[in-house]
Amino acid sequence: MTATPIPELAKRAKAASRTLATASTAIKNEALLAAADLLEARTSTVLEANAKDVESAREAGIAEGLIDRLRLDEGRVKAMASGLRQVATLPDPVGEVVDGWVRPNGLKISRVRVPLGVVAIIYESRPNVTSDAAGLCLKSGNAAFLRGSSTAINSNMAIASVLREAVSRVGLPEDSIVLVDDVSREAAVEFMQQPDYVDCLIPRGGHSLIQTILDNATVPYVIDGDGNCHVYVDAAADLDMAEEILLNAKTQRPSVCNAAESLVVHSSVAEEFLPRVDRFLDNVELVGDERARKSIPRAGVATEEDFGTEFLDMKMSIKVVDSLDEAIEHVNETGTGHSESIITGDYRAAERFLSEVDAAAVLQNASTRFVDGEEFGFGAEIGISTQKLHARGPMGLQQLTTAKYIVRGDGQVR
Numbered sequence: 001m002t003a004t005p006i007p008e009l010a011k012r013a014k015a016a017s018r019t020l021a022t023a024s025t026a027i028k029n030e031a032l033l034a035a036a037d038l039l040e041a042r043t044s045t046v047l048e049a050n051a052k053d054v055e056s057a058r059e060a061g062i063a064e065g066l067i068d069r070l071r072l073d074e075g076r077v078k079a080m081a082s083g084l085r086q087v088a089t090l091p092d093p094v095g096e097v098v099d100g101w102v103r104p105n106g107l108k109i110s111r112v113r114v115p116l117g118v119v120a121i122i123y124e125s126r127p128n129v130t131s132d133a134a135g136l137c138l139k140s141g142n143a144a145f146l147r148g149s150s151t152a153i154n155s156n157m158a159i160a161s162v163l164r165e166a167v168s169r170v171g172l173p174e175d176s177i178v179l180v181d182d183v184s185r186e187a188a189v190e191f192m193q194q195p196d197y198v199d200c201l202i203p204r205g206g207h208s209l210i211q212t213i214l215d216n217a218t219v220p221y222v223i224d225g226d227g228n229c230h231v232y233v234d235a236a237a238d239l240d241m242a243e244e245i246l247l248n249a250k251t252q253r254p255s256v257c258n259a260a261e262s263l264v265v266h267s268s269v270a271e272e273f274l275p276r277v278d279r280f281l282d283n284v285e286l287v288g289d290e291r292a293r294k295s296i297p298r299a300g301v302a303t304e305e306d307f308g309t310e311f312l313d314m315k316m317s318i319k320v321v322d323s324l325d326e327a328i329e330h331v332n333e334t335g336t337g338h339s340e341s342i343i344t345g346d347y348r349a350a351e352r353f354l355s356e357v358d359a360a361a362v363l364q365n366a367s368t369r370f371v372d373g374e375e376f377g378f379g380a381e382i383g384i385s386t387q388k389l390h391a392r393g394p395m396g397l398q399q400l401t402t403a404k405y406i407v408r409g410d411g412q413v414r
Contacts, residue, residue, distance in 0.1 A: 003182035006190045010118070010145060010197035016173035017117045017143035025092040027170060028139055035166035036084040039131065042162050043077045049158035050127065057151050065255040065313040069125040070152055080131040080159075083374065087135045090378075093397045094141045108408040113401040115141035116199045120219070121382065122147045122191060123204035127155035133202075134163050134177045136382045140400035143176055145198060147191045149205075150183035157181065192217040202383050202395070206310070222391050222399075224383035226310040227257030227338040229368040232327045232353065234344035235266040239273050241365060242343040247280055249341065249367040255312050257384060258339050258371045262307060262317045264327050270320045271295055281316065288318035307334045324349050328356050335359060337386040339371040360386055360393035 020028075039046070050072040057067050093113045100110035119142045123129045130146060137144035148156040160179035168174040180191060192201060192213060201221040203213050213221055231249055233242045249260035265273055274295035278286070286292075287302040299318065306317045307330075321327045331340050341363040342353040350364045361371040371394065373381020378396025385391045391399040 003180075003187070006180060006182070006187060007194065007197070009178050009180055010120075010194040012175040013118045013143040013145040013178040014197040016175040016178075017115070017141075019173050020138070020141045020143055020176055021094075021115050021117070023141060023172060025094075027172065028092065028141070029088040030170045031138060031167045031172050031176075032084045032088040032135055034170055035131075035135070035163050036081040036088075038162050038166045039077065039081045039084070039159070042158075043074060046077055046155065046158045046162070047072060047074070049154040050152075052154045053127075053152050060151075062151065063313065066125055066151075068253075068255045069312075070127065070155070072127060072155060076128060080128050083128075083132055084135045086374070087139045087397075090139065090397060092139065093401050098403055105412050106410060107412055110406045111403045112406055113398070114404045116400060116402055118143045118145050118198050118200075119382075119400060120145040120147070120191065120194070120198045120201045121204060122188060122201065122209065122213075124149045124206065124209060125151055126204070127152045127159055129204055130156045130159040130179070131163065133382050134160070136397060136400060138167065138172075138176060140397045142199075142400055143178065145178050145180075145191075147180040147188060148183070153181070153183050188212065189216045192219060192221075195219050200390075204383055206312075220390075222383070222385050222395070223387045224257075224395075225338065225386035226336040227259070227384070227386075228262065228308060228310045228334065228336040229258060229260050229339045229371075230262045230264055230331045230335060230341070231260045231368065232264040232331065232340070232342045233266060233269060233273055234324065234327070234342055234346060234349050234353075235268045236346035236349060237266075237269060237273075237343040238345060238365075239269065239276070242273065243276055243280055245341070245343055245365070245367050246277070249369055250281060250284060250316055251314070252367075252369055254314050256369075257310070257312075258368050259312070260316070260341070260368050261309065261311050262319070262334065264319050264321055264330060265292070266324075266327070267291065267320050267322050274318070274320075277318070283314060285315040286318060287315070289320060291320040292318040310336065324352060328353060332356075332358050338384065339363065339368040341366060341368050360384065 096113040098111040121133045134144040198219040278296045286299040288299045339361045373394040381394045
């Protein structure tokens with residue numbers, strides 16, 4: 001089968017976006033619910049396609065942690081459908097009046113939320129992004145222009161086919177959701193270079209994908225960057241609480257961007273806490289600095305690269321520090337601006353960490369795994385931005401809109 005040219009697909013998405021921009025909340029919600037129902041009804045078809053991708057990934061020698069991101073089962077398909085239904089219940093941001101005022105000359109000015117237009121998403125491995133991204137784009141009045149990885153092409157095509165059929169059933173353009181079927185590197189670069197049609201590009205993937213965006217994109221983009229997330233166990237930490245949080249942050253799902261990759265421990269509690277870490281993270285490969293290895297003999301030597309790496313696997317770096325200042329400095333130097341957590345009962349230490357750590361989300365006494373659109377109440381997120389312009393942190397519906405000024409007069413001239 002010959003792949004459809006990228007510009008043609010982008011043009012189709014742009015045409016659909018004009019209809020979506022004025023679609024009512026009711027019709028968008030109807031489309032989302034229809035998509036959820038049809039996705040569940042076609043679970044066997046989606047899983048059959050996904051099984052082909054998983055088999056190909058294993059044959060290619062892809063790491064198990066990455067295969068976990070690729071793999072779907074009935075529960076994950078149901079979760080995708082649930083995400084679509086949840087988005088249908090959320091307030092529609094389109095048309096919301098952000099603020100308004102009247103000028104001395106009588107001009108009435110208001111700022112109103114409107115869709116971005118065509119939101120392009122390029123992503124790796126995780127086929128649930130196809131559903132999550134399409135749902136959020138649809139509710140916020142945007143066309144979803146999607147380009148997944150070669151490893152998930154069968155899964156993505158199956159999911160996109162279901163979603164396109166569902167939206168067309170309720171009278172919205174089938175091209176409200178457009179999936180690129182060319183998974184070559186050349187196509188990926190061309191996907192990033194459609195300024196006539198794409199209004200915002202969001203990458204979901206690792207360092208190499210982000211670098212490709214930085215090197216090649218000619219459209220506006222929001223970076224969903226690496227998640228080298230830290231948990232800092234402070235001198236005033238409740239160590240039982242720290243154990244539960246760290247176990248969850250590292251092992252609950254290690255292959256995702258909000259999983260903890262690095263443990264930082266205050267020296268005053270290190271000798272007591274680190275042997276416990278050795279026991280409850282017994283299935284995690286640990287690498288640490290010299291002081292950490294004294295308490296955990298099995299730990300390997302952590303390099304500077306280790307302290308800055310998003311492992312996405314059952315591996316974690318450990319650093320022992322002598323002060324809150326040193327902890328904050330280490331987190332800011334080695335982190336990626338995603339999510340950082342402090343475990344402490346000291347109010348002043350917590351406030352300093354929360355204010356001085358430079359990240360999209362900073363938590364006290366809670367797992368980094370909570371930094372997620374659904375957990376924040378946004379519904380299925382389209383990504384977690386680690387940059388500071390337009391959007392930062394979990395990106396939900398509001399972050400997929402921009403503002404338009406509406407000015408009403410009665411004959412004023414300047």
